[in-house]
Structure formats: structure tokens, C-alpha cells
Amino acid sequence: xxxxxxxxxxxxxxxxxxxxxxxxxxxxxxxxxxxxxxxxxxxxxxxxxxxxxxxxxxxxxxxxxxxxxxxxxxxxxxxxxxxxxxxxxxxxxxxxxxxxxxxxxxxxxxxxxxxxxxxxxxxxxxxxxxxxxxxxxxxxxxxxxxxxxxxxxxxxxxxxxxxxxxxxxxxxxxxxxxxxxxxxxxxxxxxxxxxxxxxxxxxxxxxxxxxxxxxxxxxxxxxxxxxxxxxxxxxxxxxxxxxxxxxxxxxxxxxxxxxxxxxxxxxxxxxxxxxxxxxxxxxxxxxxxxxxxxxxxxxxxxxxxxxxxxxxxxxxxxxxxxxxxxxxxxxxxxxxxxxxxxxxxxxxxxxxxxxxxxxxxxxxxxxxxxxxxx
Amino acid sequence: xxxxxxxxxxxxxxxxxxxxxxxxxxxxxxxxxxxxxxxxxxxxxxxxxxxxxxxxxxxxxxxxxxxxxxxxxxxxxxxxxxxxxxxxxxxxxxxxxxxxxxxxxxxxxxxxxxxxxxxxxxxxxxxxxxxxxxxxxxxxxxxxxxxxxxxxxxxxxxxxxxxxxxxxxxxxxxxxxxxxxxxxxxxxxxxxxxxxxxxxxxxxxxxxxxxxxxxxxxxxxxxxxxxxxxxxxxxxxxxxxxxxxxxxxxxxxxxxxxxxxxxxxxxxxxxxxxxxxxxxxxxxxxxxxxxxxxxxxxxxxxxxxxxxxxxxxxxxxxxxxxxxxxxxxxxxxxxxxxxxxxxxxxxxxxxxxxxxxxxxxxxxxxxxxxxxxxxxxxxxxxxxxxxxxxxxxxxxxxxxxxxxx
Numbered sequence: 001x002x003x004x005x006x007x008x009x010x011x012x013x014x015x016x017x018x019x020x021x022x023x024x025x026x027x028x029x030x031x032x033x034x035x036x037x038x039x040x041x042x043x044x045x046x047x048x049x050x051x052x053x054x055x056x057x058x059x060x061x062x063x064x065x066x067x068x069x070x071x072x073x074x075x076x077x078x079x080x081x082x083x084x085x086x087x088x089x090x091x092x093x094x095x096x097x098x099x100x101x102x103x104x105x106x107x108x109x110x111x112x113x114x115x116x117x118x119x120x121x122x123x124x125x126x127x128x129x130x131x132x133x134x135x136x137x138x139x140x141x142x143x144x145x146x147x148x149x150x151x152x153x154x155x156x157x158x159x160x161x162x163x164x165x166x167x168x169x170x171x172x173x174x175x176x177x178x179x180x181x182x183x184x185x186x187x188x189x190x191x192x193x194x195x196x197x198x199x200x201x202x203x204x205x206x207x208x209x210x211x212x213x214x215x216x217x218x219x220x221x222x223x224x225x226x227x228x229x230x231x232x233x234x235x236x237x238x239x240x241x242x243x244x245x246x247x248x249x250x251x252x253x254x255x256x257x258x259x260x261x262x263x264x265x266x267x268x269x270x271x272x273x274x275x276x277x278x279x280x281x282x283x284x285x286x287x288x289x290x291x292x293x294x295x296x297x298x299x300x301x302x303x304x305x306x307x308x309x310x311x312x313x314x315x316x317x318x319x320x321x322x323x324x325x326x327x328x329x330x331x332x333x334x335x336x337x338x339x340x341x342x343x344x345x346x347x348x349x350x351x352x353x354x355x356x357x358x359x360x361x362x363x364x365x366x367x368x369x370x371x372x373x374x
Numbered sequence: 375x376x377x378x379x380x381x382x383x384x385x386x387x388x389x390x391x392x393x394x395x396x397x398x399x400x401x402x403x404x405x406x407x408x409x410x411x412x413x414x415x416x417x418x419x420x421x422x423x424x425x426x427x428x429x430x431x432x433x434x435x436x437x438x439x440x441x442x443x444x445x446x447x448x449x450x451x452x453x454x455x456x457x458x459x460x461x462x463x464x465x466x467x468x469x470x471x472x473x474x475x476x477x478x479x480x481x482x483x484x485x486x487x488x489x490x491x492x493x494x495x496x497x498x499x500x501x502x503x504x505x506x507x508x509x510x511x512x513x514x515x516x517x518x519x520x521x522x523x524x525x526x527x528x529x530x531x532x533x534x535x536x537x538x539x540x541x542x543x544x545x546x547x548x549x550x551x552x553x554x555x556x557x558x559x560x561x562x563x564x565x566x567x568x569x570x571x572x573x574x575x576x577x578x579x580x581x582x583x584x585x586x587x588x589x590x591x592x593x594x595x596x597x598x599x600x601x602x603x604x605x606x607x608x609x610x611x612x613x614x615x616x617x618x619x620x621x622x623x624x625x626x627x628x629x630x631x632x633x634x635x636x637x638x639x640x641x642x643x644x645x646x647x648x649x650x651x652x653x654x655x656x657x658x659x660x661x662x663x664x665x666x667x668x669x670x671x672x673x674x675x676x677x678x679x680x681x682x683x684x685x686x687x688x689x690x691x692x693x694x695x696x697x698x699x700x701x702x703x704x705x706x707x708x709x710x711x712x713x714x715x716x717x718x719x720x721x722x723x724x725x726x727x728x729x730x731x732x733x734x735x736x737x738x739x740x741x742x743x744x745x746x747x748x749x750x751x752x753x754x755x756x757x758x759x760x761x762x763x764x765x766x767x768x769x770x771x772x773x774x775x776x777x778x779x
Contacts, residue, residue: 048500049499049500049501051501101633105631106631110534111512111513111514112483112511112512112513112514112534113513113534115488115511118488118492118570119488119491119492119495120492121570121573121574122488122489122492122493122569122570122573123492123495123496124573125569125570125573126492126493126496127496129418130418131416131417131418131419131569131573131576132418132419132573132576132577133577134573134574134577136574136577136578139574139577139578139637140636140637140762140763142570142571142574143481143482143536143761143762143763144480144481144482144483144513144534144536145534145535145536145761145762145763145765146636146762146763148535148763148765149631149636149762149763149764149765150636150763152631152632152633152763152764153633153634153635153636153764155633156633157631157633158630158631158632158633158643159629159630159631160629160630160631161535161629161630161631161633161763161764161765162533162535162542162629162765163533163534163535163763164531164532164533164534165483165512165513165514165517165531165532165533165534166514166517166530166531166532167512167514167515167518170514173531176529176531177546180546180549180550180553183553184549184553184654186629186654200500201491201495201500201503204500204501204503205503205508208501208503208505208508209505209508209509250529251529251530251531252473252527252528252529253476253518253521253522253526253527253528253529253530254527255522255525255527256438256439256522266527362509362512362514362515362518363518363521363522363530364514364518364530
């Protein structure tokens with residue numbers, strides 16, 4: 001049904017995570033097991049506090065070191081993470097520096113931009129004798145598309161520049177937009193993913209909106225994961241190696257008063273429809289990565305996965321909470337990173353397909369289906 | 375055969391009118407939405423004015439969710455979505471059965487909630503932030519709130535691509551429909567006025583003291599505004615089958631990025647975006663009968679935008695007006711409300727005016743439909759939306775009742 005031109009593949013990817021800078025650090029870290037935690041103090045601004053002394057932060061990421069001092073003074077951490085990770089993903093694609101990026105698109109999942117930049121600017125309006133004694137150079141940082149816009153400037157990407165917010169599922173939304181943009185011919189290459197910064201306000205937001213059991217179940221994490229997606233035909237023509245094919249990404253919502261059973265049904269239906277659409281049977285699934293944002297949501301994901309993959313044995317199942325944590329807007333991007341890493345190491349048994357499953361407490365649920373082509 | 379996508383329902387919350395009938399009448403009459411600002415504390419500013427949605431009562435528009443459980447931007451979005459659904463002659467059950475998609479654009483999201491959180495942080499510290507406000511703050515809550523209010527069950531996504539976001543959201547919905555991924559979509563944009571954005575633009579010296587005068591040689595900048603515009607999109611065959619009123623057809627859209635500067639617009643890049651939009655919509659520049667401009671009223675925007683229009687259209691420039699002269703800059707809602715205006719202009723056959731106009735800036739050589747609306751037979755209309763981050767988005771709408779010759 002799908003013609004060759006419509007097949008989409010990941011030809012490069014990278015991430016900055018608690019394990020360090022780059023996909024290799026991520027791979028090594030996943031193989032070792034425990035998610036590193038680091039002292040959060042270096043990331044806490046003078047006027048901030050944090051509820052956690054240590055957290056799953058991207059401790060190895062220093063803006064000055066990764067991006068240099070020039071032109072980076074006013075960048076917030078979210079923007080810097082996005083710029084740096086896109087650079088790493090492009091490098092993974094082994095692209096020549098001279099590549100024409102007039103039709104290269106940046107599509108970033110970000111739930112609400114930089115809460116620190118937004119609130120910090122507003123706080124300046126409250127602090128001084130006049131409400132407009134603010135630093136105008138910081139005004140662009142308060143708009144939610146700052147990270148994607150600055151990333152486009154840094155890397156010269158003139159294709160559609162998109163910031164999408166779907167909560168923890170923002171990266172699924174970014175992938176959905178990317179698939180449309182490539183198939184409709186709006187772009188030749190899309191750099192899609194999700195990013196999240198660790199700051200005082202973000203840490204308190206996580207602390208104050210999750211109970212103790214949830215905080216222990218899925219600790220706050222930080223980072224960014226970006227995937228270079230293009231048509232399979234282009235990849236072959238240009239001799240680029242494909243990491244995986246992206247078959248489909250779906251999103252849905254559940255009702256405000258939905259019961260656990262209704263949420264499970266909605267998620268199972270969503271996953272089931274995705275598999276059916278691509279004629280993939282449960283036994284062809286090698287690997288599933290669930291969001292596991294909360295104990296209850298993790299159980300719902302498990303039940304939905306069990307329902308859809310009934311009778312299929314040997315499916316490796318991972319929870320993002322165990323291998324990364326709750327990375328807010330970057331969560332589903334990290335789930336995709338986990339799938340790609342595990343597919344590449346070849347340790348899985350069974351089929352060639354892998355599945356990302358997500359449900360969050362704000363009302364969104366979704367899934368992504370990929371195929372190993374390596 | 376290409377699937378055609380049409381607009382069959384319109385909803386709008388604005389400083390110049392609630393609902394499509396009141397809004398259309400205000401556009402025709404060239405009404406101004408300016409009033410003193412009351413929605414945030416303006417102590418420290420001299421005569422702060424803006425385009426507020428006065429005395430907005432969210433309660434009548436809500437059935438499922440509690441209006442108090444969402445921020446003001448979501449309230450606007452839900453109200454406009456309900457208007458669009460009703461205007462389209464569709465009921466909630468039909469939309470629910472089809473898993474209707476919601477895509478919404480915004481600049482500042484739940485900006486008043488964020489203002490409150492910043493105030494709490496300042497007064498009592500981060501540890502004292504109200505968890506309920508934290509839950510209301512993320513931008514995705516806006517699209518999800520619309521979906522949950524109508525129990526649609528479909529995809530709900532918020533585009534936070536600043537002041538072009540409404541066009542992004544409508545373009546995305548159009549693609550969902552024509553690629554068969556949704557049968558109906560509620561799409562548009564919403565924003566509410568806030569302390570942060572007013573301070574930022576004020577500091578940049580881009581807030582006009584009295585009125586917004588796009589393309590005028592004495593223009594002084596923007597007035598901040600708020601509101602929401604929502605459109606109900608469906609396939610042409612679906613609209614015809616159910617005998618729906620068709621306002622206009624979505625012909626296509628173009629997106630690109632300046633990739634040059636966060637706040638200064640680029641003439642070259644905007645011209646390129648216009649060409650991309652025309653190509654995707656399969657129209658020629660000479661076919662365009664009207665351009666609903668981004669037209670913020672700042673020195674930089676208007677000369678850059680008109681310059682780009684000159685580059686693409688040459689001497690054959692269609693009328694170019696800015697409805698921001700009437701309802702201010704509604705940020706992420708702007709291009710969505712402008713899309714509502716385009717659909718109404720096509721359907722009702724008129725050109726919305728640029729009010730407050732005295733003398734056209736020689737650097738903006740266009741017929742800006744000064745002060746008074748005009749009757750006009752519109753076949754193809756272009757809606758410009760530009761944003762911080764060099765995010766350009768241009769929609770092209772067509773008259774569904776006339777074939778282009």
C-alpha cells in the first residue's frame with residue numbers, strides 16, 4: 001500500500017542524557033544499568049532552590065564547553081540542549097558540512113518551553129520600581145518556540161520550524177508532524193525530538209505535582225533526544241545508513257473522568273489500530289518501551305500491552321522510569337532512543353519491530369511503531 | 375483525485391465580538407477593540423491600553439469540564455470551539471464517534487497562570503507554588519481541554535510556534551484530513567493577555583500609545599490583544615453530503631524559517647514562504663484577490679511584509695489589510711482569528727478594513743482598505759502569519775462555490 005517514497009527512516013540520532021553526551025554514552029549507560037544521579041547545585045540559579053539534592057540531570061552538559069562562549073551567553077539550558085543535540089544527530093548522519101539545509105526542518109517537542117526563562121522574565125517585572133525594567137535580550141527566551149528557532153539559526157535550517165506541545169508525549173507529536181512534513185514534501189530532512197531542562201522551577205513542579213510514591217517510581221530526568229528522519233529513497237540514494245524505519249505514530253486523548261479500565265481500553269485500541277494498520281502481528285514485536293510515568297499509568301500500559309500482544313512470548317519490555325526517568329517533554333524521545341539502542345545491539349529475540357507506548361496524567365496517550373532495518 | 379478540505383464552522387472570541395455573526399459585523403463596520411487594560415496589574419505604566427475580551431463569562435460554554443480547572447486561554451479555546459461546532463451544525467456525538475482531532479496554536483499558552491506562578495515564586499518561594507496552577511500551565515492543556523470538554527478522544531496537539539501558531543494548527547489539521555487521518559478537526563488558536571508579554575513589548579518600545587495603525591506612516595507599534603479563533607474542518611464530500619454551509623476551502627499552506635534572527639523578520643524569507651504557500655496551494659500570485667496581513671503595526675514588520683509582497687506580486691498587488699488595527703495583536707490566536715476573518719470575507723464577499731489609517735507609508739505601497747470595508751468578490755485569499763524565531767506560516771483559502779478560471 002505504501003510506496004517506497006513514503007517510507008521514512010531514521011538516518012541519524014543522538015541524545016544528551018544523564019548518561020552523558022551522545023548516543024554512545026547512552027548505549028554504554030543502558031548496558032551498565034543504574035541511571036546516574038548528580039549534584040543538582042550547579043544547575044540551580046541564585047534565586048532558585050531545588051527539592052532534590054541529586055537528580056538524573058545531564059551533568060556532563062556544559063553550555064560553554066559544548067557550544068563555545070560566543071553567542072551563547074543568553075541561551076537558556078533548554079535551548080542549548082536542543083542546539084547541541086541537533087548538532088550531534090547531524091554528525092551521526094555523517095553529513096558533509098556544506099549540505100543545503102534550505103529544506104531541513106526542526107520539529108521540537110516541548111511542553112511549555114523554559115519555565116525558568118518565562119517566570120524569570122515575569123519576576124523581573126515584579127522586582128523593580130518599573131514593571132518594564134526587564135532585559136529585552138531575554139524576551140525571546142520567554143516564547144515557547146525559542147529552542148527550535150535558535151536551533152534553526154545555529155544550524156541554518158530554513159525548512160518548517162515547529163514546536164509542538166503534547167505534554168510528556170510531545171516527541172510523539174513531533175514525529176507525527178515530521179511524517180506529514182516529509183510525505184507532503186514540505187521538507188527533505190526533519191530533525192525531530194524532545195527536550196527538557198533541569199531547573200529549580202521544573203524540579204519543584206515535578207515535586208509538587210507528584211506524590212512520594214510517584215517521585216520514587218519515576219524520578220525527574222533531564223536531556224534531549226533528536227532523530228534525523230528522511231525518506232528511505234533519499235537515504236539509499238545518498239548512501240546513508242538507516243537505523244530504523246518509522247512506520248507510524250499515533251496520539252489520542254482520554255476523558256477527564258476516565259476510569260482505569262477506560263484508559264486501558266483507549267490505549268490498547270490505539271496500539272492495536274497502529275499494529276493492524278501496518279499488518280504487524282504480536283509475534284513480530286521484539287521490544288516495547290513504556291513511559292511508566294506513575295505507578296498507576298505504568299500498570300495501565302502493562303495491561304494494554306498485554307491485551308494487544310496476547311499470546312506473544314519473548315517480548316522484551318522496558319520502562320522509561322528504570323532507564324532514564326520522567327524527562328517531561330523529552331520522555332517519549334528518550335523512549336525512542338531506548339528502542340533504537342536496543343535494536344542496534346542485537347540482543348533482543350523475536351521480530352524486527354519495536355513499539356513505544358505512552359500515557360500521561362494530562363489526558364494524552366499514544367504509540368510509535370518502528371522496524372529494525374539495520 | 376486530491377481530497378478537498380473545507381471550513382464549515384467558525385468560532386471566535388475577540389475584543390470586537392463573540393461569535394461569527396458579531397465578529398463579521400464588527401469587521402464590516404471597522405470597530406476598534408481598544409480599552410484600558412484590566413486583566414493584569416498595570417501599575418507603573420502610563421495609560422495602558424489593549425484589546426481585551428471584556429466581561430468574558432466562560433461558564434455558558436462549558437458542560438463537561440469545570441471552567442475553573444483550566445486557564446483563560448483554554449477557556450477562550452473551548453468557547454470558540456463550541457461556537458465552531460454549533461455553527462457547523464454538528465453535535466458532540468458525531469464528532470466523538472469520529473475521534474475528531476484538535477490542533478491549537480498559542481504564543482504564551484496559559485500566560486495568566488504563568489504570571490500567577492511567577493508572583494507566587496516571588497512572594498513565597500518556589501516551594502509554595504500552587505500544584506493546581508502548575509497542572510494548568512503547560513501549553514498542551516489547551517488542546518487537551520478542548521478535546522476533553524467535548525470528549526472527542528482524538529489527537530490533541532498544541533503548536534507553540536508563537537504568533538504564527540494559529541496558521542500552523544490549521545495547516546496541520548488540513549493535512550490530517552486530506553491524508554485520511556481524521557474526519558473532522560477543530561483547529562485554531564488562543565492566547566490571553568499577560569503581564570510578561572506586555573512588559574517585553576513595552577520595553578522594546580513597540581507598544582502603540584493610542585491605536586494600532588498598520589501601514590500608516592505614523593504607526594507606533596502593536597497593541598496587545600487576546601482571544602481565540604476556531605475552525606471546524608471537514609472534507610468537501612462530507613460537507614456536501616450533509617448539506618453543510620461551506621465558508622471556504624483550505625487550498626494549502628507554506629511554512630519556512632528565517633534561521634537568521636529571533637525577532638527581526640526577513641523580507642527574503644517571507645517572500646519565499648509566500649511562494650511556497652502558493653505552490654502548495656496550486657495557485658499563482660495573480661490569482662490572489664486579498665491578503666490578510668500579519669500587519670502588526672510595527673515599523674519593522676509592515677515594511678518587511680509589504681516588501682516581501684512586492685517581491686512576489688510585483689505591480690499586481692491585491693488589497694492587503696490588517697485586522698490587528700481592530701483587535702490588536704492576539705499573539706498565537708492572531709492568524710487563527712485572521713483565518714476566521716478570511717473565511718467570513720470569502721463567504722460574505724467583503725474586504726475587512728485597516729482602521730486608524732491616515733496616510734499610507736510610502737514604504738508600504740499597498741491598498742490597505744483604509745478605514746472602511748468594501749464589497750468584493752473573493753476567490754483566493756492569502757493569510758500571513760509570522761513569529762519570533764523566524765517562524766513563518768501562510769495559509770491560502772479559496773471560495774468553495776467558484777471554480778478558479
